[in-house]
Amino acid sequence: MVDSITDFSVQIAADKALVAKKQACQQLVYQFNQTRPDQGKERKQLLKQLFAQYSNTHIEPPLRCDLGTNVYFGKGGFVNYGLIILDIATVTIGDYVLIGPNVQLCAASHPELREQRMAPTACGEPISIGNQAWIGAGSIVLAGVNIGENCIIGAGSVVTKDVPANHVAVGNPCRVLRPIHQTELDELNSHQN
Template sequence: MTMRERIASGKLFTDYCEGLPEDRLQAKKRMLAFNAAAPDALDQRSSLMNEIFGKETKAWIEPPFYFCYGTNIEIGEGSYLNFNCNFVDDTKIIIGKKVMFGPAVTIATVGHPLHPDYRGYMYADPVTILDNCWIGANVTICPGVTIGENTVIGAGSVVTRDIPANSVAVGNPCRVIRTIDEHDRKYYYKDREITPEDLDEEAGLR
């Protein structure tokens, strides 16, 4: 078994062989170029994103954006990452379509053994976020977590376990507090109501 195979299988690993340091160096060069690109250099930023992820990616990412490899990240069409997101992608991070990230979200696929004698080793478990999720500002998502579609994770939460679809979940550790329901179709914030008239007015201003 190679070191890369050990990483993919969740076994203990170190990352100083098999071209892994060279891959991270190339990723840092792409990251630097993306974060330094002018705000109106949209074609350049789009091209750099395709290089970072190793495939065409139709998402919007606000710089600065930080990652280890980039090529282990998949981001679905229409997703949005606000500034200062940090993705530790030693293994797969899979993000669905139309997922929204607030500022300073951290996704960590890597952990270390608790005992100090072995803490120099790492292990990696993939993170999956399904379609139409909203991940609030300063959320941390830990290795191995899956978040179901349409779910909202409240700002500042630390997600240590799977969260089901259509949920509102908050806290440290993050827990489901309720399900998204018809009330949320009627009200967008506290007692502020969603009405056809208001949506028409907003659309007319675009």
């Protein structure tokens, strides 16, 4: 038995250790989602218990995630309503990342072989979102995807492949639309200072 979910990519979904970790996560998620709007301090404490790394990213409830212990949040970001994180693999979200409502970060998957799906077996690949990226409303980011820093992902996109830093990408499947020019980056950075 492996102690950490991140030590392997294939896991029997009914494994007792995995089920226990998921139940502990669900308890914290439930408590977070039941907080009142004036309970910001309590929300932050629950998120610090839930995630592997968390400092001061603002997250609006409701939130859903599988384990929490594989999620790493940078500082200063904003997450709107309805974020879903399937984190059987590591999900890393950089500093000052903006995430629109109803975004799904799906680091979990299922194997292609029928025998493994019947087991049941779960697998996953890490997701990484770079600093100052913006993920538009209703977007889905799939397992194994890296989104570079300063990227803008258009609303409703399904991100199946990596997006290089400093690009706008949109669509289903998500495709790079254009680079973000240095003058645009300078303007964005001037608003944050």
